[in-house]
Amino acid sequence: MSNDAIKSPSDATIAARGGWVPEFVTRPSAPPIYMTTAFDLDDLSQLDAIATGREAGYIYTRDGNPNHEAFAADVAKLEGADAGITCASGMGALTAALLAMLKTGDHIVAARVLYGRTGQLINHLCSSFGVTVSYVDITDPAAIRAACTPKTQLGLIESVSNPLVEVADIPAVVQALGSVPLMVDNTFATPSLLRPIQHGAQLVWHSASKYLNGHGDVMLGVMVGASPLMRKIRGALSLYGMNSNPMESWLGSRGLRTLPLRMTRVSETALTVATFLGTQSAVTRVYYPGLSSHPTYGLAQRLMPRGQGGMLAFDLKGGRTAVDALFRLLSETIPFSPTLADARTTLSYPAGTSHKFMTAAERAACGISDGLVRLSIGLEDASDLIKELRDALSRLAD
Numbered sequence: 001m002s003n004d005a006i007k008s009p010s011d012a013t014i015a016a017r018g019g020w021v022p023e024f025v026t027r028p029s030a031p032p033i034y035m036t037t038a039f040d041l042d043d044l045s046q047l048d049a050i051a052t053g054r055e056a057g058y059i060y061t062r063d064g065n066p067n068h069e070a071f072a073a074d075v076a077k078l079e080g081a082d083a084g085i086t087c088a089s090g091m092g093a094l095t096a097a098l099l100a101m102l103k104t105g106d107h108i109v110a111a112r113v114l115y116g117r118t119g120q121l122i123n124h125l126c127s128s129f130g131v132t133v134s135y136v137d138i139t140d141p142a143a144i145r146a147a148c149t150p151k152t153q154l155g156l157i158e159s160v161s162n163p164l165v166e167v168a169d170i171p172a173v174v175q176a177l178g179s180v181p182l183m184v185d186n187t188f189a190t191p192s193l194l195r196p197i198q199h200g201a202q203l204v205w206h207s208a209s210k211y212l213n214g215h216g217d218v219m220l221g222v223m224v225g226a227s228p229l230m231r232k233i234r235g236a237l238s239l240y241g242m243n244s245n246p247m248e249s250w251l252g253s254r255g256l257r258t259l260p261l262r263m264t265r266v267s268e269t270a271l272t273v274a275t276f277l278g279t280q281s282a283v284t285r286v287y288y289p290g291l292s293s294h295p296t297y298g299l300a301q302r303l304m305p306r307g308q309g310g311m312l313a314f315d316l317k318g319g320r321t322a323v324d325a326l327f328r329l330l331s332e333t334i335p336f337s338p339t340l341a342d343a344r345t346t347l348s349y350p351a352g353t354s355h356k357f358m359t360a361a362e363r364a365a366c367g368i369s370d371g372l373v374r375l376s377i378g379l380e381d382a383s384d385l386i387k388e389l390r391d392a393l394s395r396l397a398d
């Protein structure tokens with residue numbers, strides 16, 4: 001008699017039902033990844049209880065998963081919000097919120113200077129879905145007040161702008177918006193340095209692909225705010241399928257554990273590097289809110305006293321050609337990489353990446369020149385970065 005004949009259940013059944021460790025046998029000291037499409041349920045009453053929120057639990061990963069929830073809950077706590085949702089990317093989080101909060105005929109007030117794709121998304125909402133927008137100079141409260149109409153549902157700004165790292169006067173913007181809720185992109189500052197909700201914002205979102213994760217290896221987004229609004233946004237995210245996956249949410253959670261340490265470190269290094277760049281003849285201007293020469297230095301001291309973050313920019317003499325040469329000289333040490341907030345220091349070129357969707361005239365109006373380089377400071381030693389930059393800049397002058 002062959003073994004197969006007496007084996008019950010069969011290999012196919014064992015294989016199909018495999019992979020389990022009896023519950024409570026293990027006590028992992030790090031959170032597991034719930035790589036599951038759905039969650040088994042006891043019966044129909046449990047389905048109803050979970051679906052209506054009477055009982056904690058999960059049904060289907062597009063609607064919720066422990067890894068999504070763990071990440072969003074930690075960001076909410078750090079930001080001082082009630083609740084949050086995790087999305088497939090920062091853009092996904094923004095889309096979920098706008099779809100949940102806006103309808104045809106509504107109006108929004110947005111900062112004139114925004115991450116390129118954010119502006120593009122708003123423009124798409126306007127051209128395809130009949131939403132209208134007023135872009136305003138957020139340093140001008142009278143302009144914000146004048147832009148608000150009875151149809152205005154939302155104000156949109158960034159806590160620290162890209163790429164000129166201007167800190168927004170969030171309390172002044174909140175006041176000027178009156179009863180219109182403010183949504184803040186806090187990607188550059190992170191809650192370790194600035195908490196917009198403390199200053200009156202209703203919603204805060206992040207490209208968690210950046211500092212929250214901090215290791216340049218995930219695409220992830222998060223939005224936090226008051227529970228009723230977050231339930232509505234969660235509905236849109238699940239309906240439109242903008243959920244993240246458990247693995248990337250888990251990586252985001254792991255990244256969060258070192259966020260405060262990383263933000264302190266990059267702030268210190270960025271100030272040192274910005275000060276150094278100011279001494280270089282190839283550099284005509286340095287933008288860092290921790291430098292007293294920066295237009296929002298005073299605001300940064302008030303709203304971000306613990307540190308001004310890891311993003312800085314500088315204008316290079318010689319425009320695009322000089323930028324190209326600098327990137328080649330630094331390619332082995334400080335790579336040109338169209339992202340930010342990696343553990344490594346990276347260079348970017350706003351006119352060709354984040355802001356390429358603008359016309360040259362629009363870029364000029366925002367102060368983004370053809371010689372503007374953005375530096376995202378990582379966790380390296382400041383003295384190594386300075387040596388590498390000094391060498392490259394001096395060869396540029398040759």
Ligand SMILES: *Cc1c(COP(=O)(O)O)cnc(C)c1O
Nearest residue numbers: 089090091115187207208209220
């Ligand atoms: C990257 C970025 C986004 C978009 O987030 P994704 O995760 O790339 O979708 C939004 N805002 C800012 C400031 C960013 O840097």
